Amino acid sequence: MKRIADGVWQLEIPMRYNPLGYTYSYLLVDDATLIDTGVGTGEARSALKDQLTKAGLKTSDLKRVILTHLHRDHVGLVDHIKTVSDARIYAHEKAVEILREREARDKSRYEEMREEMKRLGGAGLLKLLSRFELAFRRRPAPIPIDETLSDGDLLKLESSRLRVIWTPGHAPEHICLYDMEHRHLFSGDHVLPQITSHVSAHTYEKVDPLGDYLNSLEKLRGLPVDLVLPAHEHEFKNLEGRVEALIRHHERRCREIKEALRRRKCTVFEVSSKISWDSRPWPLMPFWIKRMAAAETLAHLIYLRNRGEVEEELRNGVLYYSLK
Numbered sequence: 001m002k003r004i005a006d007g008v009w010q011l012e013i014p015m016r017y018n019p020l021g022y023t024y025s026y027l028l029v030d031d032a033t034l035i036d037t038g039v040g041t042g043e044a045r046s047a048l049k050d051q052l053t054k055a056g057l058k059t060s061d062l063k064r065v066i067l068t069h070l071h072r073d074h075v076g077l078v079d080h081i082k083t084v085s086d087a088r089i090y091a092h093e094k095a096v097e098i099l100r101e102r103e104a105r106d107k108s109r110y111e112e113m114r115e116e117m118k119r120l121g122g123a124g125l126l127k128l129l130s131r132f133e134l135a136f137r138r139r140p141a142p143i144p145i146d147e148t149l150s151d152g153d154l155l156k157l158e159s160s161r162l163r164v165i166w167t168p169g170h171a172p173e174h175i176c177l178y179d180m181e182h183r184h185l186f187s188g189d190h191v192l193p194q195i196t197s198h199v200s201a202h203t204y205e206k207v208d209p210l211g212d213y214l215n216s217l218e219k220l221r222g223l224p225v226d227l228v229l230p231a232h233e234h235e236f237k238n239l240e241g242r243v244e245a246l247i248r249h250h251e252r253r254c255r256e257i258k259e260a261l262r263r264r265k266c267t268v269f270e271v272s273s274k275i276s277w278d279s280r281p282w283p284l285m286p287f288w289i290k291r292m293a294a295a296e297t298l299a300h301l302i303y304l305r306n307r308g309e310v311e312e313e314l315r316n317g318v319l320y321y322s323l324k
Contacts, residue, residue: 013038121267169213
């Protein structure tokens with residue numbers, strides 16, 4: 001854990017089997033408020049307890065938990081915290097809709113994923129997908145949201161004032177929290193200092209997540225911020241420069257995708273195989289990383305389609321893309 005400023009602690013919550021290693025939760029001591037929780041494991045629960053103790057609090061002392069978004073490495077300990085405390089859970093109003101849709105789709109998640117793999121041109125990988133069937137059949141614990149937040153809301157806590165900035169893209173319900181007095185931005189997964197946020201799309205959604213993400217980046221331009229406090233990697237100072245770098249990254253990725261389509265129509269998996277990924281070359285990627293890469297590629301293709309730069313065709317249940 002690290003003291004960021006008076007009353008603000010950065011807690012390191014471990015997560016195994018993830019190259020990032022941990023999620024940062026942020027504790028506002030005087031407000032007894034936690035921003036994000038980490039994953040829902042015994043190891044994470046012990047780490048949270050130990051670090052809260054060092055900051056002078058017990059888990060039962062927490063008054064509120066503010067969720068930047070609903071991904072498992074941010075919400076995993078909500079159920080535990082609710083069990084041992086009277087903490088109220090805050091999230092963007094969109095989170096309620098997302099949870100309702102998720103509950104309605106829970107029983108069909110595996111079949112839905114199989115159909116999507118076929119549609120993206122990944123039918124050859126369906127045997128590998130079958131290894132994850134049990135994980136898809138498990139129903140995640142419900143996340144109780146007590147208070148909903150809207151874009152622009154001002155959270156008046158005991159000692160802090162936090163402005164809610166709705167930043168969809170990485171997740172439809174994602175928010176950043178801006179401490180105007182100290183010029184701190186709790187950026188969640190929206191802006192990270194080195195890696196790019198995972199911006200993905202699914203075929204069963206009628207959305208443009210990359211368009212949303214780029215618009216959300218623009219919302220942060222000109223914000224007076226001295227320190228950005230993200231959920232992964234490390235804190236950093238140059239928000240404006242990082243926003244610009246992220247926009248340029250996605251522009252380059254779009255150009256690379258259009259180059260991949262220059263000679264012929266391609267499926268999403270075929271386009272993905274031609275992209276220069278930062279993590280590792282496509283042939284060396286394990287199944288699940290390929291699946292995530294394809295979902296990112298689809299987000300870029302939808303963005304380009306919506307702007308009239310590529311054409312989309314559904315042929316025999318498979319999506320094909322080509323240059324206009």
